[in-house]
Each structure stands twice: as C-alpha cells, then as structure tokens.
Amino acid sequence: MKSHTEYLTYETKKKRELVHLTPTLEAILARASVQEGFMLVSAMHITAGVFVNDNESGLHEDIWAWLDVLAPFKRDYHHHRTGEDNGDAHLRSLLVHHEVMVPVTKGALDLGPWQQVFYAEFDGQRRKRVIVKIMGE
C-alpha cells in the first residue's frame, strides 16, 4: 500500500472566499503515483470547509447568500466571549463539512463531469492549511 501526504497553505485576501482545488489535487495525485485509492481533502481549521460542487460563479453567489441566512454573522455568539468574532465561520464549517473523500480510479480523480473540489474559507486573511492524504496502490 502506498501513502502520500501533502499540506496546502492558503492566506486568502478576503475574509470569505472559495478556492478551486481540483487542479492542485490532480497535481498531487500525479506525484503520488496511486492508481486505485482514496484521497482525503480536509481543512485543518475549524472555520473553513471543503466541499464538492459546481464551478459556476452564480452558484457561488447563491452559496454565500444561503450561508448568510443559515449561519449568519452575528455579534452575540457565546463564542465571542473568547474575543473572537467568527462564530458564523464555525457553524458554516459544520454545515458544509470540513472534508471530502475523493475516489481515485485508474490514476485519476474519479469525479463526475461537473464535480469540482473547493476550499471554503470562512475566516481568512490568515494562514490556513488543508491536508491532502492519499492511500492506495
């Protein structure tokens, strides 16, 4: 069995931003030389997410508007007693989930035609990491 681990670092310019990861993940898979296996893509922070969906800008606007409704920025989260102001970012991480598992088949990411992997930064403008770990053969 082979294993291959890389860490991606992002410091987004905006507080909230989507980063399209698929090309980066394809390059990591090429370095891993795994034909059949699983690739875990997981945010290493509790105020970020990783998800699979469409790379379509209108949809991305809808996702942000939707998160503003379901996990709104608010002043009065209890978490803010710690001095933080990112309670919404924690809830958003729970909502979209912080990780995905991508199947690897015949040496390629086995995604559907419209599936792309995104890192969702909910509290950016600081260095954040994503782990990419492949297990297979």
Next chain:
Amino acid sequence: MKSHTEYLTYETKKKRELVHLTPTLEAILARASVQEGFMLVSAMHITAGVFVNDNESGLHEDIWAWLDVLAPFKRDYHHHRTGEDNGDAHLRSLLVHHEVMVPVTKGALDLGPWQQVFYAEFDGQRRKRVIVKIMGE
C-alpha cells in the same frame, strides 16, 4: 490490498426522490470479497446526495419538508442565469453531503441496527451516477 469499483445509474421518475441503496451495496460488497475496509458511496453529480438514516416513510416526509425550508426552490437563484432552475438542488447536496464512507468488518457493512444508506435525488428524471468504491483486504 484489494480495490473494487462499481457505478450505479439511476433515472428517477420524480424530480425529488430517495433511493434505498443498502441491498445494492451489500451485493457489491459480496462481489468485492473484502473482509476489512472502507466502502465509499458518492454521488457523481452536484444536485444529489448520499446519506445514512432511517428507512421510515414518515421521516422521509420530514426530510423533504425540512429541505423545502432550509434550501427552498426559488426562481431567483443567481445560478439560474445559466438557464438551469435547480439552485435548490445544489444547496441540498451541500446540506446533506454527497457521500458517505461505510465501514466493512468481517465481510459485511458495519452499520448500526437502523442505519440505511440512501441516494437522494434532488434534480432527477435524467441519468445520474453513483460511485461505489471499496478498498480493503
């Protein structure tokens, strides 16, 4: 290490429909002859989900009613500028997640007594695929 991959194809009669996958997954596991490992069950589309919950029709009604509240069908999603009308289906895929990992122990799906795996179609009446990939020994 063994790997085994199959693709399921569904074309649901209704736009929104739940498909109970567990018996199909058990048959795939039997063909894979894996005793210990992981089975990834992942929708290959961005308007569908895969989740684990109860096979109880009242609960399924509750899930649809809940999705109608949290990710409603609306005319005015930005995504609809592309000509699509399925913005809600994308958000529902994010909400329930598009995949699950099922543990395999002693040659069987290691699910709890009430756990069943469902494919959740949010934009059906067309051919959609689900990948089932098992890695183990």
Next chain:
Amino acid sequence: MKSHTEYLTYETKKKRELVHLTPTLEAILARASVQEGFMLVSAMHITAGVFVNDNESGLHEDIWAWLDVLAPFKRDYHHHRTGEDNGDAHLRSLLVHHEVMVPVTKGALDLGPWQQVFYAEFDGQRRKRVIVKIMGE
C-alpha cells in the same frame, strides 16, 4: 495493510450532549500501531452525529442554539406517527453529518491545532455506539 476496529459505547445523562472523543481516539490509534492511514469515526445511530470543531464551551452553546433553529424539536414530525418523539434528532444527524475521517500521519491523528473530534448525542439517555475503524500500514 493493517486494520483495527473498536466500538465505543455511550449512555449520556442528558438527552442532548457533546462528548469529546479525541483522547479516546488517540488511545485507540496507539493500540492499532498504524503509522499512515485513515481513521473513520462514525456514529452507529441515526439520531447522533460526529464532527470536528473547537473544544470551546461558548461555541458549544452556539451550536445547540443553532440546531434549535435549523432542526427544532417539534411535536408534529411525521416520524412521530411511529411513537417516537425524536424527529429533530434525525435531522440534526443529517445536518452535522454522522461521521468524520481523520488522517493518520507518522503514528498520530493529523488534526489542526484547534481541531477536536466530538460525538454529538441528539437523543441520549440510552446506550449508543460509535465505530472507530483504522485502515493503514
């Protein structure tokens, strides 16, 4: 390839409770002697979740308040025709997801500095199980 499986049992004192799993998971990993791999942590019930977030009590209050809004306790869920009263617990399990995959690197859980794993009990005061399964080398 090595595999290692353990089952955790919890009977929480309260109906709704978070259990911090990370120390228990570290002990399981030590017994598994896996250096590189994946650890699946998955609730075996449909009224519980497993998630990764911060071990901060204010945030935990926020999470419960948020779940009360997004998946409220209600008398009139269709699921309650079965005699149950835990419709909200099923929806909460879908919302926060019932499982996480934790990467294992150099013999340790490869979590970010603030990431902790929690079992989220949404319908407790009875015996519930969590499966922990490690595959690796």
